[in-house]
Amino acid sequence: xxxxxxxxxxxxxxxxxxxxxxxxxxxxxxxxxxxxxxxxxxxxxxxxxxxxxxxxxxxxxxxxxxxxxxxxxxxxxxxxxxxxxxxxxxxxxxxxxxxxxxxxxxxxxxxxxxxxxxxxxxxxxxxxxxxxxx
Numbered sequence: 001x002x003x004x005x006x007x008x009x010x011x012x013x014x015x016x017x018x019x020x021x022x023x024x025x026x027x028x029x030x031x032x033x034x035x036x037x038x039x040x041x042x043x044x045x046x047x048x049x050x051x052x053x054x055x056x057x058x059x060x061x062x063x064x065x066x067x068x069x070x071x072x073x074x075x076x077x078x079x080x081x082x083x084x085x086x087x088x089x090x091x092x093x094x095x096x097x098x099x100x101x102x103x104x105x106x107x108x109x110x111x112x113x114x115x116x117x118x119x120x121x122x123x124x125x126x127x128x129x130x131x132x133x134x
Contacts, residue, residue, distance in 0.1 A: 028094045032067075065117070072116050082110035088119070 014020055026042055035041035071091060075083045083091075085106040111119075 024093075068117050068120050069113065072113050076113075082112055083116065085111065087111070088116065091116075092119070
């Protein structure tokens with residue numbers, strides 16, 4: 001019985017402090033940018049999150065146009081010029097621009113590169129909200 005109580009306490013702690021989202025974001029950033037010095041890079045990201053929270057300044061968004069295009073092209077491996085809504089939703093989660101509780105609605109249309117760029121550029125507001133959680 002003690003183990004399940006401790007497990008419940010641990011799960012509540014992780015949820016309360018948004019640790020799963022934080023670790024997911026940090027891991028995604030590491031895998032996307034593959035910095036030469038990953039520990040220093042992680043420290044830098046955490047410091048920027050802290051500063052964003054303390055100052056209320058927006059957390060810096062790291063994706064530029066070439067990064068967005070490269071990510072889209074990886075998902076569009078057949079070169080059709082579109083990706084599915086599921087791929088789009090997963091990309092936003094991977095980038096830390098969407099959370100589990102955010103309800104993204106599928107309008108039934110495929111996502112084009114232009115639409116993907118537009119949406120990724122709109123979602124930094126979610127990233128600012130993400131930074132405020134910590």
